Amino acid sequence: MTAHPAGQFSPGQATAAERDFIAGVDAAQEALRALFAPTPLQLNEHLSARYGAQIFLKREDLSPVRSYKIRGAFNFFRKAIAAGAEGRVFVCASAGNHAQGFAFVCRHFGVHGVVFMPVTTPQQKIDKTRMFGGPFITIRLVGDIFDQCYKAARDHVEATGGVMVPPFDHADIIEGQATVAAELVAQLPEGVTPDLVVMPVGGGGLSAGMTGYLADRVDPSGFLFCEPEGAPSLKRSLESGHVVTLDQVDNFVDGAAVGRIGDLNFERLRRFSAEQTLLLPENAICVTITEMLNLEGMVLEPAGALSIAALEELGHDRLAGKTVVAVTSGGNFDFERLPDVKERAMRHLGLKKYFILRMAQRPGALKDFLALLGEEDDIARFEYLKKSARNFGSILIGIETKRPENFVRLKTVFDEAGLRYQDITDNEILSNLVI
Structure with missing residues (x-):
């Protein structure tokens, strides 16, 4: 897809290549209706009120397999079978x-x-x-x-x-994923054009397809790509001008934890600026998962929550008055992960911290420590790490509270009491060893 010159974008001015791509996506969408109806495009009142904007959610978490991935797979099979691969x-x-x-x-x-x-x-x-x-x-x-x-x-x-069906780096997969954009164009209220389209990025198939289909409808600056901080394959590639393979990947956001964006997908996305790629902390994504579950009854996997988490990062001032479409890409959430997600969310919000304390080994020492806690402070974990010390012992303690500012008071009280402590909440190496 070719880029429109800066400042010269006009809706409806598609290039020949863009028109051919759009026609292919429309054909794929028509064929896809044999499999399932369009996923909803919903105006979310909660998010719209929070940001003073029109926030639409494209609910790919409501597809038959609870993600958009069925689209690319269907289109790949459809074309492969038509080409004679049915017996393979x-x-x-x-x-x-x-x-x-x-x-x-x-x-x-x-x-x-x-x-x-x-x-x-x-x-x-x-x-x-x-x-x-x-x-x-x-x-x-x-x-x-x-x-x-x-x-x-x-x-x-x-x-x-046999026939290998790639997850994202193939023209037929990209074309299939672009049917998300084809549906939302038909579902938007008449005369409404998005000011901002927010998409999660893993291998890049969804974003390559959607930006291609919407190229003559949305200003190039109106696309925002979201990646987890631990897997910034698109952002690093855009910064370098070529595809970058990451040395390490944090797999927490498993649906978007890709170490190398697809080569074909990057070619279609390289026209965008690295500043249009927003990196989101994994723990911030957990806040979105728990909030949408509790307030909206939406079950989102970490990758599916990326685009909504991005709205919080942008904030009211940057979203007010705009029409925004955010793609919730998947809802395959394993509820066995919920305790970890809640833990991460509380740590991100500043409502839970872990300390290693040096406590005197004498009668009444624990009672004295408990007297330092406030009415809203609760001990969530308490464990002796070193039980054989003669005079002092090291203790791992997890504290939950109702307001983050309570920890400012608590640390002041610790200092005034002469208590030696270390806050290990954000020390990834140490916390992973002992928490």
């Missing part, structure tokens, strides 16, 4: 949404597929993939990490002459 075995490597979309589409077309997953994949994801694919899929658990699993899938394709 389709293969994918995934432990998440791509596997579930792949399985659903295998059953729809009545073709056999093999899903490679790491041995470490949670049983819940294995069971859901098997449920969607039924007798049309075989699941193989190989390797401890995704790279080993992916290599096994590639080897299987080469050995059997």
Whole structure:
């Protein structure tokens, strides 16, 4: 897709390549209706009131597999089968949404597929993939990490002459994911054009597709890409001018934790500025997950909450008066993760902290310490780390409170009492060892 010169954007002025892409997406959307109806585009009153804006949510968490990944998989299968691949075995490597979309589409077309997953994949994801694919899929658990699993899938394709279905880096996948944009154009109120379209980014298939389809409708500056801080593959690539492979990736936001954005996707996104990519702390995303669950009854996975978390980062002043579309990309949340998500959210909000204290080993020392706590302070964890000290012992303590400013008072009281302590809440290495 070509970029419109700065300051010269006019809606409806698509290039020939953009028109061809839009036509392909429209055809994909029409075919997709045999599988499921459009996902809703909902005006969210809670978020709209908070930011003084019109905030629409494109609810991809309400697709048949609770993510947009089914779209690209369907379009890939549709075209591959039309080209004569119906008798071949389709293969994918995934432990998440791509596997579930792949399985659903295998059953729809009545073709056999093999899903490679790491041995470490949670049983819940294995069971859901098997449920969607039924007798049309075989699941193989190989390797401890995704790279080993992916290599096994590639080897299987080469050995059997199968068809590899990539998760994001393919023109047919991009075209399928772009049907999200085609639907929202039809769903927006008449005469309404988004000032800002907010999209999560992992491998880049969704953002490459949506920006392509909306190229003649939304100013290039009106796109915002969201990545977790621990996996900034698009931002680093835009800053460098070429695709960058990250040395390390934080897998907490598993649906967007990609170490290398797709090559084809980057070519379609390189026209954007690195400043249009917003990095969000993993713990801030947890705040959004818990808030949307408690207030709106929405179940969002970490990647699905990225675009809403971005609104909080932008704030009222930058959003007031605007029309915003935020894509909630997925809702495959394992509730066994909820305690960790709540913990991370409280730490981000400043409502929970962990300290290592040096406490005298004498009768009444613990009672004296408890007297320092305020009425809104609660001990969530208490553990002796060093029990053999003669005069002093080290203690790990977790404290929850109702207002973050309570910790300012608490630290002042600790200092006045001559209590030696270390706040390890944000010390990632130390907290991971002892918490």
